[in-house]
Amino acid sequence: MSDRALAPILVGITGKRDLRGKDDAVRAALIACFDLLDEKFPASPKILLSGLAAGTDIIAAKAVVERPNWRLVAAMPLPPDLYEQDFDQAQLADLRLLLNKDGVRPLVLDLLRDPATNQAYGRKALARSPNGPSTARSDHYEQLGLYIAERATILIGVMPASEAPGKVGGTARVLDFRVRGDADDTALRAIEGSEVLRQRQPLDWPEPGLAWLIDLDRVATPQVTSALGSVQLWRPRLLEASGQIEVEKISSYGCKEDLVRELRLAARIEAFNRRVIEIDDQRWEREVEERAGKDADTASSLLRRFRAALAAIQGNDKLNLKVTAATLSLLFVIAVTVLVIGSEFRMFLVLYLFILLVSLLVFGFARVRRWQQYTEDYRGLAEALRVQLAWWDQGFVTAKDRVDRIYLFGAFGSLGLVRAAIRHLIDVALLDNDPPTPSPDAEIGWIKGQISYFTQRVKERQLWMTLSDDLVWFLFVASFGMALAIVAEISQKFLQVHPHIPRWLAALLATVVPLGMFWLSHSFSRLARKQPHKSQRWLLKTLALVTAGVTGGLLALLVFYFAPSAVDAGRLLASRGLPAACAADSPSAVECANIIGTKLVLILATVITAIAGALRFYVETLAFEPELHQYREALVIFQRAQTELSKIEGDQSLHARKRRADILMSLGEKALAENEAWIRAHRLRPLEPRL
Numbered sequence: 001m002s003d004r005a006l007a008p009i010l011v012g013i014t015g016k017r018d019l020r021g022k023d024d025a026v027r028a029a030l031i032a033c034f035d036l037l038d039e040k041f042p043a044s045p046k047i048l049l050s051g052l053a054a055g056t057d058i059i060a061a062k063a064v065v066e067r068p069n070w071r072l073v074a075a076m077p078l079p080p081d082l083y084e085q086d087f088d089q090a091q092l093a094d095l096r097l098l099l100n101k102d103g104v105r106p107l108v109l110d111l112l113r114d115p116a117t118n119q120a121y122g123r124k125a126l127a128r129s130p131n132g133p134s135t136a137r138s139d140h141y142e143q144l145g146l147y148i149a150e151r152a153t154i155l156i157g158v159m160p161a162s163e164a165p166g167k168v169g170g171t172a173r174v175l176d177f178r179v180r181g182d183a184d185d186t187a188l189r190a191i192e193g194s195e196v197l198r199q200r201q202p203l204d205w206p207e208p209g210l211a212w213l214i215d216l217d218r219v220a221t222p223q224v225t226s227a228l229g230s231v232q233l234w235r236p237r238l239l240e241a242s243g244q245i246e247v248e249k250i251s252s253y254g255c256k257e258d259l260v261r262e263l264r265l266a267a268r269i270e271a272f273n274r275r276v277i278e279i280d281d282q283r284w285e286r287e288v289e290e291r292a293g294k295d296a297d298t299a300s301s302l303l304r305r306f307r308a309a310l311a312a313i314q315g316n317d318k319l320n321l322k323v324t325a326a327t328l329s330l331l332f333v334i335a336v337t338v339l340v341i342g343s344e345f346r347m348f349l350v351l352y353l354f355i356l357l358v359s360l361l362v363f364g365f366a367r368v369r370r371w372q373q374y375t376e377d378y379r380g381l382a383e384a385l386r387v388q389l390a391w392w393d394q395g396f397v398t399a400k401d402r403v404d405r406i407y408l409f410g411a412f413g414s415l416g417l418v419r420a421a422i423r424h425l426i427d428v429a430l431l432d433n434d435p436p437t438p439s440p441d442a443e444i445g446w447i448k449g450q451i452s453y454f455t456q457r458v459k460e461r462q463l464w465m466t467l468s469d470d471l472v473w474f475l476f477v478a479s480f481g482m483a484l485a486i487v488a489e490i491s492q493k494f495l496q497v498h499p500h501i502p503r504w505l506a507a508l509l510a511t512v513v514p515l516g517m518f519w520l521s522h523s524f525s526r527l528a529r530k531q532p533h534k535s536q537r538w539l540l541k542t543l544a545l546v547t548a549g550v551t552g553g554l555l556a557l558l559v560f561y562f563a564p565s566a567v568d569a570g571r572l573l574a575s576r577g578l579p580a581a582c583a584a585d586s587p588s589a590v591e592c593a594n595i596i597g598t599k600l601v602l603i604l605a606t607v608i609t610a611i612a613g614a615l616r617f618y619v620e621t622l623a624f625e626p627e628l629h630q631y632r633e634a635l636v637i638f639q640r641a642q643t644e645l646s647k648i649e650g651d652q653s654l655h656a657r658k659r660r661a662d663i664l665m666s667l668g669e670k671a672l673a674e675n676e677a678w679i680r681a682h683r684l685r686p687l688e689p690r691l
Helices: 023-040 056-064 080-086 089-099 135-151 171-180 185-192 256-260 264-278 281-292 299-342 347-369 371-393 413-431 442-487 490-494 503-530 534-572 589-621 624-647 654-683
Strands: 009-015 046-050 070-076 104-108 154-159 211-215 231-239 244-251
Touching: 009 023, 009 056, 009 135, 009 171, 009 264, 009 413, 023 046, 023 056, 023 154, 023 211, 023 231, 023 256, 023 264, 046 056, 046 135, 046 413, 056 070, 056 089, 070 089, 070 135, 089 104, 135 171, 135 185, 135 413, 154 171, 171 185, 171 211, 171 231, 171 244, 231 256, 264 299, 264 413, 281 299, 299 347, 299 371, 299 413, 299 589, 347 371, 371 413, 371 442, 371 654, 413 654, 442 503, 442 534, 442 589, 442 624, 442 654, 503 534, 534 589, 589 624, 624 654
Parallel strands: 009 046, 009 154, 046 070, 070 104, 154 211
Antiparallel strands: 211 231, 231 244
16 A cells, blocks of 8 residues: 555643652553554554653653654754753753654744744743743743644643642643633733744634543552553533533543543544545545645645545545435435325335335435535535645745634534644644745646636536426426316316327327426526516516426326226226225226326326425535535635736735735635535535435
């Protein structure tokens, strides 16, 4: 199997420097946590994100550097020479040994800005003082803790469970920030001066997360009988009355399922990696590598491969979703047909129950395979990453230039998980690769490609919507026309004249009339849509409906034409529940044909109505109408962007460059809004069988 773009699970670590002599017990607990992650998420590589501080960080780092499928990213709050001032000789030896290991990636976080000068802090302000840490130095440790807490798929902490948040940059504050997702004044000071932390927006959802805490008070105590016995699950709980988030602490007592049950993001990452592994090599090369391009080992390169893999998987699942929706629609029509016939023949009711069971099985299989979820979520992920790549290509690479700040703003629940997945993939790309390289001309291909895409989609959706709307109305009104033909006794009178009509002509009419009349009705509807005058539109719409009603009447006549052929069969089946008029001693063959014809017309009218409902279910489930409106709006926006950019093409003045940046940033925001509307529209249309 060729190399694949697998998304790693980020494991953050924070803990006490002084472990009270319980180093071995903490090491065992950490290894047990790492083993559990490998057991539950075997397809996913893992990255330990650690500050490599003395104590917990060093112990965790030593446990993973030789571990298969794990990598270590050493995020340091200060330049190495300044950071090393906090280590004694033994600790310093451990730090340097780890940093020199193969596969370990050192990462020095950008320095905070001094609020007095709005420039990065100088070395003098960050040097360790014999009088204790300065505010500036402490804030850099705060930045490191927040950085790890923001990015970790799961954060593991080591401290006494009863310890309250206090020391700036300390373990308790990091864990509290992780689980609550909210920032106090001290954290906000670090965030506002940071180039790497997510900038908070006042009304946004705080995005809390999960943490595992190795309780230092319980480690190596008699009541702890397993390595995981001292591990607690810390999770956020929303207080609906106040809208605040509190930390809920759940002791696992060594139960693995309690610890991993709520790791939903990790589970989604694992599912993605499994799907990536299942793609055969030829398809991977064709649909991922060729589309992503084999450029340098940069964040942009990896993100393009993630996006191409998401698009490839989503394409397959969308096809499966369409087939499932079509199958459920067909089963619905068959079930209605069987149920109507079953009113005359009870044995058909067994078949009806069987069809219901098949519908539930098809629906259940689609739910287990999560085709609808993957279709929606992966499309949202892929399109959001497309915008992020376009921004990176233009040099928009700061913490403020991230799509997860805008996309699905304020969302939580399942949509919040989509947003978290986008943030995670961007974090991974930036964390484990060189910074993205600008490609100023890339927006030309992006805009042209989107214009071509939306133009094609508008045509397809327009065709589908006009045909489906016209066909649904045609079928409904046709069924009305069939019923009207019976009520008006037109069909019964037709029995007196039908012997004069050749059978071949009747068979031809039964085939050609419905298609021809639908084409005529659809033509009237198309003309109505193009008419500027209301009176003309109403006239054409009326003609379309009248055509459908006449079609129903003609179909009823054709049914009555063939009804006498069923008289003999009706006599034989009289004992199965057919009316007495069709019994063997019936005095009138015409009367029997009339009864059989009436029942057949009613059955056909019901089936036609069911077909219309099934077609509407299919179109609604796949959200064709909302897509059409969104594609139209997006097409206009991209065309407008192309026009505005053409006005400043070749102009390298400061004003032109600023104008270009504003257009592309705004274009990305509008594209994200279109994509968000798409995914929200589909969330309102779950795939469910119509029983």
